[in-house]
Amino acid sequence: MFIEVNDIKKSYGEGGSYVQVLKGISTGIEKGQICAILGPSGSGKSTLLNTIGGLDTIDSGSIKISNIEITKLNPKELSLYRRNLLGFIFQFYNLVPNLTVKENIQVCEYLTKTPLDINELLEVLGLTEHQKKFPSQLSGGQQQRCAIARALIKNPELLLCDEPTGALDYQASREILMLIEKINKKYGTTMLIVTHNTAIKEMVHRVIKIKDGQISEDYANKVLKPASQLEW
Amino acid sequence: MILNKRIIRELKENWVRYGALVFLIIFSLGLVVSMAGSTDVVNYTIDTNNEKNQLEDGEFSVYVPLTENQKLELEKMGAKTEESFYMDLMGAEKSILRIFENRKNINTIELEEGRLADQMGEIVLEKHYAENYGIRVGQSMIVNQKNYLVTGIGTVPDYSNVVQNVSDVLADLKQFSIGFVSEAEFKQLLAEDINVEYNYSYKLDGNLTASELKEKLVDLDFDKTKVANKYMQEIINTIEKGKNDLSGGVNDLADGTQILANGTSSLKQGTNELADGAGSLANGTDQLSAGLEELTSSNITLNKAADDVFQGMIAQVNSEFEKMGMTVTITGDNYSAVIDGLIKAIGGSDANAVIVLNTMKAQLDSYKKFKDGLSAYTNGVESAYSGSAELSVGAADLYQGSVAVASGVSTLSNGSSELNSGMGEFKNQVTSFIDENMDYQYVNLIAFLEADDNQRITSCKSDAAINKNSALIAGVIIITLIAYMISVFVIHTIDKESAVIGALYSMGYVKKELLRHFMILPMLIVTASAMLGTGLGFLLIGENIKENVAYYSYPGYSMVFPPYLLIYGVLLPVLIALLVNYMVINSKLSMAPLKLLRREKKQHKLANIDLKEMGFINRYRIRQLLREIRGNLTMFWGLFIAILLMVFGFSIYGSVSAYVNNVASDVEYNYLYFLKYPMENAPNDVTKAYTESLTAELYLTGGEMDVTVQGIDDENPYFDFPLDGEKNDVIISDSVANKFGYKVGDEITLSDNLEDRNYNFRVKEVVSFASGLYIFMDIKDMRELFGQEDDYYNTLMSDHELDIEAGRIATVITVDKMVAAARQMFTMMYGLVITILGASVMLFAIVMYLLVKMMIDKSTFSISLIKVFGYNEREIKKLYLGTTFYTVALSTLIAIPVSKMIINKIYPYMVSNVSAGMNATMSPQSYLIMVAIILSAYAIVNFMIGRHLKKISLVEILKERE
Numbered sequence A: 001m002f003i004e005v006n007d008i009k010k011s012y013g014e015g016g017s018y019v020q021v022l023k024g025i026s027t028g029i030e031k032g033q034i035c036a037i038l039g040p041s042g043s044g045k046s047t048l049l050n051t052i053g054g055l056d057t058i059d060s061g062s063i064k065i066s067n068i069e070i071t072k073l074n075p076k077e078l079s080l081y082r083r084n085l086l087g088f089i090f091q092f093y094n095l096v097p098n099l100t101v102k103e104n105i106q107v108c109e110y111l112t113k114t115p116l117d118i119n120e121l122l123e124v125l126g127l128t129e130h131q132k133k134f135p136s137q138l139s140g141g142q143q144q145r146c147a148i149a150r151a152l153i154k155n156p157e158l159l160l161c162d163e164p165t166g167a168l169d170y171q172a173s174r175e176i177l178m179l180i181e182k183i184n185k186k187y188g189t190t191m192l193i194v195t196h197n198t199a200i201k202e203m204v205h206r207v208i209k210i211k212d213g214q215i216s217e218d219y220a221n222k223v224l225k226p227a228s229q230l231e232w
Numbered sequence B: 001m002i003l004n005k006r007i008i009r010e011l012k013e014n015w016v017r018y019g020a021l022v023f024l025i026i027f028s029l030g031l032v033v034s035m036a037g038s039t040d041v042v043n044y045t046i047d048t049n050n051e052k053n054q055l056e057d058g059e060f061s062v063y064v065p066l067t068e069n070q071k072l073e074l075e076k077m078g079a080k081t082e083e084s085f086y087m088d089l090m091g092a093e094k095s096i097l098r099i100f101e102n103r104k105n106i107n108t109i110e111l112e113e114g115r116l117a118d119q120m121g122e123i124v125l126e127k128h129y130a131e132n133y134g135i136r137v138g139q140s141m142i143v144n145q146k147n148y149l150v151t152g153i154g155t156v157p158d159y160s161n162v163v164q165n166v167s168d169v170l171a172d173l174k175q176f177s178i179g180f181v182s183e184a185e186f187k188q189l190l191a192e193d194i195n196v197e198y199n200y201s202y203k204l205d206g207n208l209t210a211s212e213l214k215e216k217l218v219d220l221d222f223d224k225t226k227v228a229n230k231y232m233q234e235i236i237n238t239i240e241k242g243k244n245d246l247s248g249g250v251n252d253l254a255d256g257t258q259i260l261a262n263g264t265s266s267l268k269q270g271t272n273e274l275a276d277g278a279g280s281l282a283n284g285t286d287q288l289s290a291g292l293e294e295l296t297s298s299n300i301t302l303n304k305a306a307d308d309v310f311q312g313m314i315a316q317v318n319s320e321f322e323k324m325g326m327t328v329t330i331t332g333d334n335y336s337a338v339i340d341g342l343i344k345a346i347g348g349s350d351a352n353a354v355i356v357l358n359t360m361k362a363q364l365d366s367y368k369k370f371k372d373g374l375s376a377y378t379n380g381v382e383s384a385y386s387g388s389a390e391l392s393v394g395a396a397d398l399y400q401g402s403v404a405v406a407s408g409v410s411t412l413s414n415g416s417s418e419l420n421s422g423m424g425e426f427k428n429q430v431t432s433f434i435d436e437n438m439d440y441q442y443v444n445l446i447a448f449l450e451a452d453d454n455q456r457i458t459s460c461k462s463d464a465a466i467n468k469n470s471a472l473i474a475g476v477i478i479i480t481l482i483a484y485m486i487s488v489f490v491i492h493t494i495d496k497e498s499a500v501i502g503a504l505y506s507m508g509y510v511k512k513e514l515l516r517h518f519m520i521l522p523m524l525i526v527t528a529s530a531m532l533g534t535g536l537g538f539l540l541i542g543e544n545i546k547e548n549v550a551y552y553s554y555p556g557y558s559m560v561f562p563p564y565l566l567i568y569g570v571l572l573p574v575l576i577a578l579l580v581n582y583m584v585i586n587s588k589l590s591m592a593p594l595k596l597l598r599r600e601k602k603q604h605k606l607a608n609i610d611l612k613e614m615g616f617i618n619r620y621r622i623r624q625l626l627r628e629i630r631g632n633l634t635m636f637w638g639l640f641i642a643i644l645l646m647v648f649g650f651s652i653y654g655s656v657s658a659y660v661n662n663v664a665s666d667v668e669y670n671y672l673y674f675l676k677y678p679m680e681n682a683p684n685d686v687t688k689a690y691t692e693s694l695t696a697e698l699y700l701t702g703g704e705m706d707v708t709v710q711g712i713d714d715e716n717p718y719f720d721f722p723l724d725g726e727k728n729d730v731i732i733s734d735s736v737a738n739k740f741g742y743k744v745g746d747e748i749t750l751s752d753n754l755e756d757r758n759y760n761f762r763v764k765e766v767v768s769f770a771s772g773l774y775i776f777m778d779i780k781d782m783r784e785l786f787g788q789e790d791d792y793y794n795t796l797m798s799d800h801e802l803d804i805e806a807g808r809i810a811t812v813i814t815v816d817k818m819v820a821a822a823r824q825m826f827t828m829m830y831g832l833v834i835t836i837l838g839a840s841v842m843l844f845a846i847v848m849y850l851l852v853k854m855m856i857d858k859s860t861f862s863i864s865l866i867k868v869f870g871y872n873e874r875e876i877k878k879l880y881l882g883t884t885f886y887t888v889a890l891s892t893l894i895a896i897p898v899s900k901m902i903i904n905k906i907y908p909y910m911v912s913n914v915s916a917g918m919n920a921t922m923s924p925q926s927y928l929i930m931v932a933i934i935l936s937a938y939a940i941v942n943f944m945i946g947r948h949l950k951k952i953s954l955v956e957i958l959k960e961r962e
């Protein structure tokens, strides 16, 4: 198992404002798989993703990524873990405003000794003609593609996406999903995608549904539908 | 690191902000470095010149020139001396030119042009004087009605501040200067002129201290008959006459007693032979009468001389006390009790002192007995004389009472022969007493001044030192402020890009990398502008030094670039910026990545206070103020520093203009003459006073400064305060009060450095008198205190010019000239005041603009949002600029009084070497002007920000999220 999550619990606040967000989640994901995490708003999807990404701590349980117990890492080791293994894609793209597309990607190229070929990546993501533009000169979809390129340039083993299509329209969303599919095939990247878009569940290897801090459904798709054929 | 590419773009996007900061740094460092640098250049120039031209260790002046032997003796002890005699002659346009002969080994002339005067009729001039009167080498000029060829122009190290008297507040370079002539020329002048100052410069070789030298000079014998100055000769004659009168009186006394003895023995015979007839009686009484008359004629002189001797002994004992370190003063009446008290106080602890004191007391006792005896005796003689007159008149009556008389006369006869035999012994005693003790009154030394206390030598450097220190301190304060402002901007950027930073953290960036990245811009800005500012500062040294060069007299300067200034100007700002930015940015970047991603801000606790009771606008404003508490605090400090500078500028202006006005209004006489040699009969339409110069300790610097003690009487028309009270009560001028920190009721000690004596006074009142440093007291008490005759004076006050022989005058103070000099000081200060005020206004406006703009930038989203809601521009201005007004108003309200307090404390240090009491005063108008300046700066910034507010578009809300 590439990702092993074992009975993790997480709560926020104390006293009156105490909320248990994750109430014992256990699951495992194989290397190279795409996994969609679905669930109603406030159910704890982002929290789960963040704890796996080492951005948030948990109260109890264990998270093993590539056999590393990340709950035991100190902040320095955590950032090393993120640096070596992870890529992040956010709903709001969080690009550096005064760097060009290419430069934004280079910011993360810097983090690894074995980056992907940047021009090839630009080509794959259809950003070659936009590479000299600043984020403010791009459409939302283009910005998200840039953010994806930034996350992919260091060829991460695990890509964490929190609602990557949340701010995009139908067409742009579909393009992003097609890209994700393509990258997974091309580079064998393991992917966790938190999303509200239920159509996505047809194109991924695994679907985990969370409700009220617990896994309500967890299954694998036998047949995957290509992203280009998704309808919603 | 690719991330660093954004730095250039950040710089371009916010060029106004960073440009303003760069300008501030360059400007303030340029100012500071040029000020400090010019001080160093001045110091270096003066030090090199002092060394090259053998600056004296000190100087002294005497009544009678030292003999060759005495000079050799001093040299053997370790003090090389060189004559630097001078006389003040009239030069161009009634100015005073102090003429010296060429110097050989000490304080030699540094020629700027031409050559030394080596022929008769040649002269070398001080450079400012030559420049002021447009005199060039090769031209001729008239000094003292005689034509001189100017052969050179230069400076000397002992007159870098060209003042006539060491206590002068300011040099007046047109009115007074110095010149140098050849030895032969000087000799001829010496032969002509009456009023030459026998001044000597000395250099010590290390084996002798200045005070040892002074002691030696005080003890040095000199030939009183060689006193060349006729006025001094007059004084010596008067003193000598007193001495001669005393010994003459004693001789007369001896003679008289002899005659008396003879007369009484004849009388005795006469009475015995009473029966033999009235004839021999008549002879006897006549002889007796003659003898007694002889005696009475010298009675007055005798008593007066005896009293003088007694007072001399008292003074002697007092000065012994001084030497022994005791602060008591005795008088003829209380000496016995005082000395007994001292003996008791010392007790067994110092047997030697007790012996000395006992000896003193015994000496005084025996002399007092003699004096009392003498006056009893002279009284007796007087009544005997009147008795004898009656005796001869009533010769017939005597006949009848002859038997009764016979026994009385017999007693008289015995007494007078006893007296006669003791007389020889007594006469010897008095004579030897006169020889031993009455010589102390003549000390050849008139003045003794160490180079370190000589403002002609020191004031240029100490002036510069004060400027430098205050500039350096101000520089550090401003750089810290700027560094902090930069960090505030960087934080603003970090806040704005908080989500991006969170994203970068998520990708695996570590804090160190981001910290380094965010430090680059501030460091770049500070480093570059510090280097530019320091460079500019060095370039501006020439400009900055101009005023100093124009005022002080020293050779042309050569540039020096002291390494510490590079450290101060470049390294220090960089270090400050590094420290401040590291601390602030580091704490910002230490937030958890998730919090950064969510744009969670560390909200200040204050931001959550309950404001329910307030109206919406005020509530909004206060919330905005609290949300931007860091920016507002920074603005507060920035404005505070700007206002401090402003108050400083206005205070200098106020202080100097108050001085100018007060000098003109406080001083009511027009002419003040200090006489070196007062004449017996002063002109009748003048007011006499008595002036002594003493020194007081400056609590600020630990140094000393001369004060003028002036004895005046109740009839003095120029002063209207009463002089009654205790003997040691004094009235001090407000200048003295603030210079030395004296208050009413204080016991103050002033010292006479020449005589090593201290005087204690009690401050009775403080009066307004701006000119110089004056202490006033009752002239009668003052004469007594300084042991002067009842009618002594040495100062004349007048409302018109007096016709006095030049040789008698030490100094004339003309009030018009004094006021003119004060005005000149005013013009000198003007440039400085303008610079300070300009800098403060600029700082004020820039700091306010930058910070307000930053706070508006931060709120772009909300502003755009409330615009969408339908608020109009005026309302938006109210909401967002209103908070700025609070900060500006609060800063102004707090900063003005606090700054005034700070400046009040600092100012005395800045003027510590000016011999006048100057207060940091600000007129009400100045306050008004200041508030007006602040308000207009605020209005301008407000206008500019208002324009910026207008530009915030409605679509801003679509681009960003918050």
Ligand SMILES: Nc1ncnc2c1ncn2[C@@H]1O[C@H](COP(=O)(O)OP(=O)(O)OP(=O)(O)O)[C@@H](O)[C@H]1O
Pocket (backbone or CB within 6 Å): A012, A013, A019, A021, A039, A040, A041, A042, A043, A044, A045, A046, A047, A048
């Ligand atoms: N820092 C926090 N402090 C307190 N409560 C928090 C915090 N972060 C999240 N929560 C709470 O935890 C719960 C889960 O939040 P989470 O962001 O994981 O939800 P989600 O499933 O991602 O929802 P959505 O689909 O709306 O993004 C929510 O109820 C939220 O209020």
Ligand SMILES: [Mg+2]
Pocket (backbone or CB within 6 Å): A045, A046, A047, A162
């Ligand atoms: Mg979420």
